[in-house]
Structures are given as C-alpha cells and as structure tokens.
Amino acid sequence: MKLLFIGDIVGRAGRRAVRELMPAIKEEEEIDFVIANGENAAGGFGITNKVAEELYGYGIDVLTMGNHTWDNKEIFDFIDDDSNLIRPYNYPPGTPGRGYGVYEVESGIKIGVVNLLGRIFMDNVDCPFRSLEELLPDIEADFTIVDFHAEATAEKIGLGRYFDGEVAAVLGTHTHVQTADEKVLSEGTAYITDLGLTGGVESILGMKEEEPLKKLTTQLPQRFSVATGDTQLTGVIVELDLETGLAESITRVREVHLNQ
C-alpha cells in the first residue's frame, strides 16, 4: 500500500507539474492513493472549484489546505460540497468545510486524512496537539495521514514525535522548501518537516522573484504572480503497513519538468 503526498501546488506551474510528472510516478511506483496540498493552487492564493476539479482530474484523490485556505473567496461556495477537500481541522467549530476525511481505496482499505495548522508565527487557531488527540478516536481508518501545515520546525518535529506510533504519517507543508529529514520515527510514523514546492523552479516559493524581492527590500506592498518556466513536483512516497497501520518507509520525491 503506497501513498504519494505532494507538497504545496502553486498556481498554473504547479498544476502543470502535477499533470506532466505525476502519471509516471504513479505508474512506476504503483501508488494507491494521492494527496496534495492545494492551498496555493489557484494563482498562488487559495483554490477554486475549477482548479480543484482539474487536480482531481489529474488523479489526485484528496486536497489539503493551510493558512491560505480562504484567500480565494470562491471556496465558500463549494467547500461544503467537496468531500475531497480538507481544510485545517483546528479552526474553530462552525468553520465551513471539513478538517478531516476518511477515504476508501479500491482495495477497501480506509485512509484518514487530517489537516492541521501550526500556531507559531501563524494564525490563532486551536492547539494542534490537543485537537488531534481529541480527534483520533473518531477516525475509523486503517491509516491516518496528517498534513501539518506550519512554519516553525520545533512545532512540526514536536507534533511528529508526539504522535509517533499513533498515526501513519505526519508530513509538513507550508514553507515551500523540501527538507532532507524524512524518516520513519522509532514508533513507526513517517515524518518529514516539509514536502516542498510543486511549482516553478526559478521562483521564490513558486512566485516570480521580482515582486517578493521588491517587498523584501522596499517593505512596500506588492502583488505576487506565479512563476513560469521549468516546474517541479515535490513530495514523498510513504509505504504503509496494513498490519500495524503505520509506515514502513518514506522516500522523498522531486521531479522537474522542463518547459520547452
């Protein structure tokens, strides 16, 4: 049983990377289930129904989100109807959409997917540790996969270690830079601090470098636009063990599609 989890898809370049690169990975690696972080899928900010459908069309099973969930206002129109779209669970009760879902793979195996938001240098959401601890008993699944969308490395590693042995994987997103610390922790949970960027290679976090550089050097507000050119898909492949409900291995993925 093999899972592919793809890091933050940024705009058109990110969607192109999925379209061009994912089919071969799925086939070669015999992937059973694909999750991707889609919080920047529409122009770098949020997601629309059309973009979500496009990504499902390419073969992504579930999309997770993050602090950019609400950037595109269209989401309020369809989030309650899209059962494959998961926004951070630790928003207050009553938040539109769902914070986790359980999905059945062809074989009948059930995969629970949870999205959590960090709090350090982030928004004022509920405690991700307590939220997940209270949620876990409700997830009736063979494997639970957590996308922890957070900034601070201490918080991410902390959550991974805190739930080591209790979930199949804690996979970090948000920084748009893939980390090299992927590992199955001692109790069996697959962990990586960040899956990285799925989008334009020559960019700053998937955006054209000019505007972020102007912002960094002038402190004046800038509109950011999605980078074009060569694009990459980053993520991990996690091998899951049906007997334990935990992970056997975690392998980093980074593929580049040249723009010719």
Add this chain to the structure above:
Amino acid sequence: MKLLFIGDIVGRAGRRAVRELMPAIKEEEEIDFVIANGENAAGGFGITNKVAEELYGYGIDVLTMGNHTWDNKEIFDFIDDDSNLIRPYNYPPGTPGRGYGVYEVESGIKIGVVNLLGRIFMDNVDCPFRSLEELLPDIEADFTIVDFHAEATAEKIGLGRYFDGEVAAVLGTHTHVQTADEKVLSEGTAYITDLGLTGGVESILGMKEEEPLKKLTTQLPQRFSVATGDTQLTGVIVELDLETGLAESITRVREVHLNQ
C-alpha cells in the same frame, strides 16, 4: 578549493559529532576550509571561549553565530579578541565583535565570511539586503561566503537570489532542519535554505524532546537540555572556482555517529 560549512552545532552532542565525524570528511573530501555555525554550541545557548577553542581544536576555522549569539553572557568577555568568531553583521553599529572576517587559506587564497540575521519572525536588526550590499565592496577576498541565519524561507531564498553572482555562497542556518534544495544558482552562487542540525539525532532541534513537547502542549516555560545518544553532522561542501570567485558545486553532507 573546497569549503565545508557545518550547520548549527548544538551542545555537547553537536561538538561530539564534529570531533568524531569531521576529520574523515575533511580528509576524504580534501577540504581546505571549515566554517560552522556555533550559536548553540554551549549547552544549546550561545558559546563560551572554552567551547570555541574546543571547536577550533577539532579543525574548524571560523565560527558564525545567530540570534542566540548573546545567550551565554561570557561572550562579552572574549568576542572582541576572537577574530575567528563572526556574529551577525546587521546588528547596530557599536555591537561587540565583528560581523565579517577575511581569512587566508594556506594557499594564499582569501575567504570572506559574513554572518547575517533575518528579520521575518526574528529580531529587529538592520536590513540584511542593504547591509550586505553596502558591505560587499569592503570585503577584499577571493570568495565571499554568507551564513544567512533566518527563519522565513522567502527571506532566505530572496537573499540568495538577490546576491546571485555577487557572492560565492549564501547558506542558510537557524531552523536546525536540513533542506533538500541545495543548488548552484544561475549566476554561480551556491545556495541552500538550511544546513541543518549538528547534534543529537533523537531530539527536537538538538534538545531532548520532553521539554519542548511540554512547552508546546502546556505553554508553560521550560528549561531545555541538550539531547544525548546518536549524533549527526550536517552541512554542505562547496567547490569554489578561483577564476570566477563563485561556486562550481554544492553537495549536502549528513553523517551520523552512533553512540555505543
């Protein structure tokens, strides 16, 4: 001409990693010059003269620092006398110590080393972009190596790209998690977002996991203590090109020393 730059050394475990792992790397890779980030070298918080001397004794040529520079008050006693210790350059004028140095390798080649602090989610220091831009003409060296000690990936990538072609390397530190994005940028500057942790493998950023986890879940203040057990050395090796003053290659290093 080959440079080894080692990521944040955390406490005794980190120093042990240097002692046990660095000699072989230096020999096998024929390293000419070693720089390491030492802001957490003394018990995880700051550095002492004794610890600095210990690290120089192992064969480190220059130590850079970061936001933890002043954690151990002893530093004020020796920082002005230790010409191999570089604290962030973009502190205000009049700050003790030096923000850059130029060092002569045996061959007569001169290496400039600059330490810069990021501002996003960090302290209120001077603009790192402007600081470096103004400093560069003063650095009389064959190669300039920048340790950019920062949190936000956008700021780190931004600085790397802004100075692409102007310095030999922009290497990130501070997050204690090695990133997998090492690369020679298009104009010849070696770049990585973070060199990672040199210290205890089973840890949260080099500290025993209990206290950070308690802090994360209770929000109560905790004393942190350095992790023991297996230890790792992380960093990069940068090949430098004397003709251009830029980088030919950048390769990630991660070695583990088992505690037996």
Add this chain to the structure above:
Amino acid sequence: MKLLFIGDIVGRAGRRAVRELMPAIKEEEEIDFVIANGENAAGGFGITNKVAEELYGYGIDVLTMGNHTWDNKEIFDFIDDDSNLIRPYNYPPGTPGRGYGVYEVESGIKIGVVNLLGRIFMDNVDCPFRSLEELLPDIEADFTIVDFHAEATAEKIGLGRYFDGEVAAVLGTHTHVQTADEKVLSEGTAYITDLGLTGGVESILGMKEEEPLKKLTTQLPQRFSVATGDTQLTGVIVELDLETGLAESITRVREVHLNQ
C-alpha cells in the same frame, strides 16, 4: 456596591503605591472589593507567595495574572493553595491554579473574577472568546469581572463589546499604560482598554529606563530592574448595580505617591 480594580503592580515600587495610596481611596470611595493585577509584583517578573501575602495584607482581595504568571518559579509551589490568585483561564486544561473564582463580599454578594489572555502578539492560548462563552454559565455570582490581559486594542475592545451585557466589566491589563476610553457600554458592561501601571512614575513600564532603552537601541539582551522614586497607583472604580448584575459607572483612578 463599588469595586476597585488596580492595574499591573510592578515590583516594590508598585507594592509601595498600593500600601501608601490604596487605604485612602478605599475609605473615601467606600470600596467593597479590590482586585489587582499582580503578574509583575515580584521584582517585575511574576509573583511569590510572600509578595501575594503582602498585597492581601494591604487589603487586596483578589490578584489576577497574565503572560508573566510563570516568570517566578515559586508560583508552582503555592498557586494551587491560593484561592485568591487567578491565572489566565484560557491556558490548556491541566494548568496549575485556577482561571476564575467566586468571592463573597461581606454583604453576601458574590463576585466572579475571570482572567483571560489575549492571543494577538501574545502566547498560543485557547480562544479567549470561546473560553469565556463556555465558562460563563458556570459562574454563579451576582457580578462577573473580567481582566483581559492582552496587547492588541482590537482584541480588547472586541472582547468588551462581544460580552457587553453579559458580564459586569471587561477591564484590560498588560500594556502598563492607562487608556482614556473608560465607559459603560450600551448594554451595561464597564470597559477600559488598559488600567495602566501601578509602579514607578519615572520608568518604562515600571522598570528603570536605562535597560529597556539599551535593549531598544542595541538589540542586546538586558536584565531589567524595577524603577524607584515616585510611584503611582492606577486603575478604575466600577459601581455595580445589584438589580442588573451590570455596571452603573466606571471612573479612572491615578494617584501618585511622592518619594521623599
């Protein structure tokens, strides 16, 4: 029925202000109950049992706290035994001490006191709005007084207005600067954004000005020490209406005791 609520008491100078100035205020204004914020009462950082007893001895009935609650480690020894000491309610479940208390005034009237911490630019605690909403039905009292210890004015005014008509008073603490916006809101809740500083007049937030100024201009860590000299008591007097359980009036207090 009249309540005096005193702003953050900072160190010895703050305690002296209470000792020298409070008795006359209590007598002249016929105060029935006194609450004070004591998070900086011991040397500017936290509180000790001895300092708490000293303040109760001067006639303070209840002490509230804030983000500095745990600065002095002694608090863990006595907080569970001191029923007049209230720490922020919206720390996680299991936090030592209590987040609210109900106190009987001589006349048999019951006053509920709640301490809440803000989240904007503050620690990662539970949502103060939701916490208070869930707590209110449990408070069996004639009046409920809330000390909202927070930084951002929007969060403080927001909480005041959100609970307007539901509690007798929402009184802000933490900034150590008294605001001039005291008012009974339209549904009957007494509100002020900040009660201000009880401590040294010639100071920065109650501390000698040299060290904070050094910190602000050098960014180097400094030890702060409590200011001496003239001292002030700041706070408000709230007149409570037994029929409604709400406020009739709120009046700012600022008295200075010259150090001769």
Add this chain to the structure above:
Amino acid sequence: MKLLFIGDIVGRAGRRAVRELMPAIKEEEEIDFVIANGENAAGGFGITNKVAEELYGYGIDVLTMGNHTWDNKEIFDFIDDDSNLIRPYNYPPGTPGRGYGVYEVESGIKIGVVNLLGRIFMDNVDCPFRSLEELLPDIEADFTIVDFHAEATAEKIGLGRYFDGEVAAVLGTHTHVQTADEKVLSEGTAYITDLGLTGGVESILGMKEEEPLKKLTTQLPQRFSVATGDTQLTGVIVELDLETGLAESITRVREVHLNQ
C-alpha cells in the same frame, strides 16, 4: 504657540469629526498649527489625493501616516507632489514621498514634523531611534514634532524618553485608543503614548464592530467597513515655548459629534 495633533482619522466618520468639531477647537484654543494622522482616512485604509485635499480644506496643515500608508494604491500617484503629506521616515532610502517636512507658520516660526514607524509587532523598517538621531541635525526648525506610529508601549515610551529634551513632542499613534499618560517629560518634551481614534464612537478602532468580531472569533478573513453614527475627534494640544524649542504643556482632547 499652540499645536493641535489629531489621532488616526478613520474614514468618512473621522473626516466628519474633523469638519464638525475642529473649527471650534481651533478658535477657542487659538491653535496655530494642526497636524493629523491620516493613514486610515480613505475608507479606513490609506489615503487618496481627494481625501487629503478634503482634510487640508478643513484646516489641517500636515498629515502624517503609518503602517497603512500604502493601502490605497492611489498614493503612489501623488505622494511625491504633496509636500504636506509625511510618511514614516524610517522606510528604506528611495521610498516615495518624504519622511519629514519643515513648515512655516504665519508668524515665521518653523515647525518640523517627523513620522516614524515602530518595529515591535510591526513592519521591518529601519531603527526608529537611530533614524531620528541621524535626522535631527538636518531639521532646521524652531520645534520638532514626532508622530511615533507604533504598537508596543515600551517602544513608544522608550522613544519619548530617549529624545526627551531634543524634540518638542513625541506623540504616539496607531492603536486608535487614546491613552491617559500625557505629560511634559522632565527635559521638556511633550509625550503621550497614543492620541486615539478620530472616527465612529460605536466601533472597533473606527470600523463597524461586526466584521472585526467575526474575524476575532472565526479567524476567517473579513472585509472591514467604516463605522457610522456618532463620531469623535481625539488628540492633544501642545503649547510650545519659543525660547526653548520645547513644550510647556500637553492637554488631551476628545470631542464627540452626535449624529442626528
């Protein structure tokens, strides 16, 4: 010689307060010069040329700004041509507009006006202490008035005390809540931590309370709109002493205009 400095003007309600309340204040108090913070004058976010002209038409001589300077993109079209509009001085060199100005009052007296931005919980601008220290020798004026637009009370009081005796006034803006700590410091500088809100009385910082409350309780993004109804003008009157170039007195102003 008397100066009126008006706190952050928020939207139409704030401009109405200026129109309806300022003429009487100017006449009764014999005001010679009026400065106002205008960073929220256009719909709560930034300023337009039309709004600036409207405010000058009511008798405001100089407008200062803050962290919201660039919210309305129109400002880039006219800021370089409007010599009465002052944006924070401690933005990087090359920022459009000017960070200070010197204005001649009818009597020939020259008033220097400086706008500075704080850094704590704010943007990454240059050090306000160093910026002002370096600027002061260049200001050829009888009096220098500083609008310190900042969040943290320590930074505001710190700057006031640091420049006590060097400028005629350090007046805080940004929190939209007037503080009650106005005072002439020991060396002659008039100081207040915040001038407060000029705008709708029944509001959260000048905005209708519904949206900020929704933001605070749901963490979802909200559009804010300017409050209507009764409106207030807040600020201070500073009496200046030509012999010393410093302040004789500082008096808080708060006037309400009922909406009938």
